[in-house]
Amino acid sequence: MFGLPTDWELDVPERYFTLEDYEGGTARWCPGCGDLAVLTAVQRICRDEQLPPEKTVCVSGIGCSSRFPHYMKTYGFHGLHGRPLPVACGIKSRRPDLHVFVATGDGDCCSIGAGHWVHAVRYNMNMVVMLFDNAVYGLTKNQTSPTSPIGLSTNTHPKGAWLPPINPAATTLGFANVSFVAQTVDWHAAHLYSVLRAAYHHRGFSFVRILQRCPTYTAGVFDELQKDPSRLLLLTGGDNPELEPDVLRGFPQRQAHDTRDLVAARNLADQDEPLPVGVLFRDPSRPCYEEFTNAGLDLTAADRLKALERELDKFAV
Amino acid sequence: MSGGQGGVAAATARAKRSEPRVVDEHIVEIVSDSGEGAQKAGQTYGAVSAKMGNGVWTVEIIPAEIKPPARSRAGASGIRVRVGSKPVTNMGDEADLVVALNEQVLYGRIEQKAYKPGTLVLLENKWAQDPRPEVRQQYGTALREFRELGLDVRELPLEEACQRISQDARVGKNMFVLGMLCCICGRDxxxxxxxxxxxxxxxGDKVIGHNQELVRAGFHFAEEQVDLRYRIPPTLAPGKxxxxxxxxxxxxxxMASGMEVVAMYPITPATSASHYLAGAFPRVGGLLHQAEDEIAAIGFALGATYAGKTACxxxxxxxxxxxxxFLGLAxxxxxxxxxxxVQRGGPSTGLPTKVEQGDLLATLYGQPGDSPKVIVAPATIEECFHFVITARKLAEAFRTPVLVLTDANLATGVQPIPRPQVQPDWFAAPIDQAPWQKGVPPYDWDADxxxxxxxxxxxxxxxxVLTGLAHTRQGKVAYDPNSNQIGCEMRSRKLAVLQGTLRPPKVHGDPEGDLLLVGWGSTLGxxxxxVDRARQEGHRVSSLHLRFLSPMEPGLAGIFRRFRQVCTVEINYSDAPDAPHVTPENRRRAQLATLLRGHTLMDIDCWSNVYGQPIQPGMIHAEILRRMAALRGGV
Structure with a gap:
């Protein structure tokens, strides 16, 4: 009306959230810890998406990164080691209105919680799952993790980690019903933000492996990657977020990638040198378990009472 | 018709219908190899009896394997149905009548003391003509041994008779047996x-018609071939x-509690509850989630609870x-x-299909640290229904996990119960989404x-932020010395408060006497x-049955003091007092007894076993008599 474009927002929002609305207590991670960058990125996404704090739930397991919910001013569930995913799925099961972010570490997700990892991918419930991969157990003070590189000296393998590490992105791409897998690094704030925001917009289980520096125990693991940007391979195209030119400049190595191509995604994910970053795979058509779990939410108490009476009568003699 | 082995069958043939024996209760078993449909026949027999106004208790006889080898003793599969003039609360003692489709499965039941001298055995006789000589020999040996035990064995050509109607007699035999039982036991x-x-x-109609024909044929077969008749006069009002x-x-x-989410992982004997819910729960708007493992099942449930939908x-x-x-986290x-x-035999994989009450201490003390929670134990099938409704309310009112301990006996026992009248206030209230009151912390413990x-x-x-770490009222991770102490006090205090709302349990029998038996769970009946039997014989014995195990119901010490001896009856392990090396000091007692000794500081004895069987009233009666004799002897 009055010649104004109809997509103009004429209502002034009743509430506007600033970064402060998502900032919980002071983070107690070590100075230089990559977790801080992830926390900032998630707070910015919440702000930019204007997620009501009361409708946002951060779920975590146990470990350094699992302190994440404490530093958000949203609802949070800091549960058990390895078990954030079943809890997050339970939260989503009957509350489609809640926005769920999961913070899990490489020990939490790929070791003690590995069974849930397989199945949560298969459930494909709508949530953002951030794997804080620092290649070590930090909170328990320097033990080998399932993603520790061969040769990493730790308190449990002083002569060096012996087993080949798990590749979380490649592994996830092998699970049934996978719908979103991305990889990013904590030290590229803009890329981290863009990838997590793309994960937020994907309807389904968005798995983002974040290479995350642990300045205390695995500084050496990430140093080379961080110093030499040509060791990262920026994925572009497909469902990869558009990046500003100045961000692109930070990635001398780039590759166009069709994010619907699962085989190409698996091949890329298997590669370490250069390490691909960006969205590896996205298929928005995969079934989401909410379609099953939300059934019946629309029934009124009266409907349910009536149905209950019918069920009782089925046992009548 | 020639029934096979000699004179007994001949005597049965063309039997004249004798006058029915009028009894006030009667126990029937059907035993067979797995997959012969004995359970369906028995359940139907039980349902018919309930419709006639009889009391009924049905219990399945389940082998641990899905397809155990045919004709094996351990493979006995089947059902027991106890029918009474009055309400029946348990499986009873030895059976009066058994229909056995082979002789080997009967051995399995004999080992479990299911029969007595005089028990009538209607035995499939086709094995007498089996082409395999070893089978014929086994059959002959069994007949001799059964008769030596005093069983009243009648051989009958069940399969042969069935084949006249059914191409595959093995499939239809169960309905034929149902018809026979209806005739013999005076069912409508x-x-x-x-x-x-x-x-x-x-x-569909074709299958219904065929099965009805088999039932009729079985009925007429028994009319001609079996001379015994029973009548179990129904006395119960046919109310709903x-x-x-x-x-x-x-x-x-x-479903009646208003819970919307059940998360589970397949495990025996709990799973049949989920099988039931898988079909029915969605019809009342609920979700049955089959999780990837047991841990995920409770994690998922707690996630749903956290989001406002208290789950199971x-x-x-x-x-x-x-x-x-996760229970500790809750x-x-x-x-x-x-x-x-739904308790089964333990430890470890234990006895998956058999009953035990062995998890009481594990539920109470299984978590590291102090982990107070509510534990209730339904004693009847009816209570299995109502206790879950109560459990949801307690869980929310006291902000705590509530454990409902049933067992394999309750899980598989089938009984008519009054149809519950649904109360709208059983349902959970819709979740509160009103703004949270300013300044109220997430753990705003009432100090009292x-x-x-x-x-x-x-x-x-x-x-x-919910956390499993010690936390303050604000839900913040606690680093100070007081917070953990206060948190533990607050969580424990809730149980004391709940206990204050409970009434002392009622004594069954006189409130004082020589012996008080104390039980919990499925052993009530x-x-x-x-106890009733012993009281009729003049013994001063009573019983007490606990429904709340954490917190304990009030007034127990006072009740116990009015008896010379207090003894728990439980289906979990205890050392026999006279076992080698066992002394009063090192004796490991049954689980409720252990708790009650600590709770009352009284010398409470126990009598328990772990045969994987429901404890039969006759066994308890014998134990009462033994104890009364000892008490009289001043022991």
Missing amino acids: LNKALDEVAFVFAKK QIVLNGNQAAGLGV TITSGPGLALKTE VMAELPLVLVL TGLAPRPIPGQRGGEY SIEEA
């Missing part, structure tokens, strides 16, 4: 035919009743072990949860009671039946 044939139509309703097992009752309880998880022994850490974080534990309201995601201003 028309009601049986109706029930068959109901049971096979989904399979439902017939179901304890797992179905618990499943219905979940259902499991058995090994599943409980796996859920332990206690620490004060999350409501209903955990239905420990109770605190719980913020639900979606409530503006209630944002908090057997204990009270044994």
Whole structure:
């Protein structure tokens, strides 16, 4: 009306959230810890998406990164080691209105919680799952993790980690019903933000492996990657977020990638040198378990009472 | 008709109908190899009896393997149905009548003391002509041995008679047996035919008609071939009743409680509750989530609870072990949860299909640290329904996990119970999404009671982080010396408050006397039946049955003091007092007895076993007599 474009927002929002609305207590991670960058990125996404704090739930397991919910001013569930995913799925099961972010570490997700990892991918419930991969157990003070590189000296393998590490992105791409897998690094704030925001917009289980520096125990693991940007391979195209030119400049190595191509995604994910970053795979058509779990939410108490009476009568003699 | 082996069958042939024996209760068993449909026949027989106004208790005889080898003793599969003039509360003692489709499975039941001298055995006789000489020999040997035991064995050509109607007699024999039992035990044939139509309703008219024909044929066969008749006069008012097992009752309880989520992982004997819910729960708007493992099942349930939809998880022994850490989290974080534990034999994989009450201490003390929680134990199938409803309310009111301990006996026992009248206030209230009151912390413990309201995601201003770490009222991880002490006090205080609302349990029998038996869970019917029998014989014995195990019901020490001896009856392990090396000091006692000794500081004895069987009233009665004799002797 009055010649104004109809997509103009004429209502002034009743509430506007600033970064402060998502900032919980002071983070107690070590100075230089990559977790801080992830926390900032998630707070910015919440702000930019204007997620009501009361409708946002951060779920975590146990470990350094699992302190994440404490530093958000949203609802949070800091549960058990390895078990954030079943809890997050339970939260989503009957509350489609809640926005769920999961913070899990490489020990939490790929070791003690590995069974849930397989199945949560298969459930494909709508949530953002951030794997804080620092290649070590930090909170328990320097033990080998399932993603520790061969040769990493730790308190449990002083002569060096012996087993080949798990590749979380490649592994996830092998699970049934996978719908979103991305990889990013904590030290590229803009890329981290863009990838997590793309994960937020994907309807389904968005798995983002974040290479995350642990300045205390695995500084050496990430140093080379961080110093030499040509060791990262920026994925572009497909469902990869558009990046500003100045961000692109930070990635001398780039590759166009069709994010619907699962085989190409698996091949890329298997590669370490250069390490691909960006969205590896996205298929928005995969079934989401909410379609099953939300059934019946629309029934009124009266409907349910009536149905209950019918069920009782089925046992009548 | 020539029935096979000699004179006995000939005597049975063309039997004249004798006058029915009028009895006030009667126990029938049908035993067979797995897959012969004995259970369906027995359930139908039980349903018909319930419809006639009889009391009924049905219990399945389940081998641990799905397809155990045919004709094996351990493979005995089948059903026991106890029918009474009055309400029946347990499986009873030895059976009066057994239909056995082979002789080997009978051995399995004899080992379990299911029969007595004089028990009538109607035995399939085709094995006498089996082409395999070893089978013929086994059959002959068994006949001799059964008769030496005093069993009244009648050989009958069941399969041969069945083949006249059914191409595959093995499949139809169960309905034929149902017809026979209806004739012998005075069941209403028309009601049986109706029930068959109901049971096979989904399979269409052709299947219904065929099965009804088999029932009729069995009825007429027994009219001609079996001379014994029983009458069990029904005395119960035919008021609205439902017939179901304890797992179905618990499943219905979940639906009636208004819970919307059950998360489970397949495990025996809990799973049949989930089988039931898988079909019915969605019809009342609920979700049955089959999780990837036991841990995920409780984690999923707690996630749903956290988001405002108090949830339920259902499991058995090994599943409980796996859920332990999450159960501790629910206690620490004060999350409501209903955990239905259908107990089976343990430890480890134990006796998956058999009954035990062995998880009481594990539920109470299984978590590291102090982990107070509510534990209730339904004693009847009806209570399996109502206790789940109560459990949801307690869980929310006290912000705590509530464990409902049933067992394999309740789970598989089938009984008519009064149809519950649904109360709208059984349902959970819709989740509160009103803004959270400013300044109220997430653990706003009332210093007196420990109770605190719980913020639900979606409530503006209630944002908090639930943690399994020791925390303050604000839900903040606690680093100071006092917070853990206060948190433990508050969580424990809630149980004291709940205990203050409970009434002392009622004594069955006189409030004072020589011997008081104390039980919990599924043993109620057997204990009270044994006590009634002993009281009629003049013994000063009473019983007490506990429904609340944590917190304990009040007034126990006072009740116990009015008896010379107090002894628990339980289906879990205890050292026999006279076993080698066992002394009063090192004797390991049954689980409730252990608790009660600590609770009352009294010398409470126990009598328990772990044969994997429900304790029969006769066994308890014998133990009462032994103890009364010892008491009289001043021992």
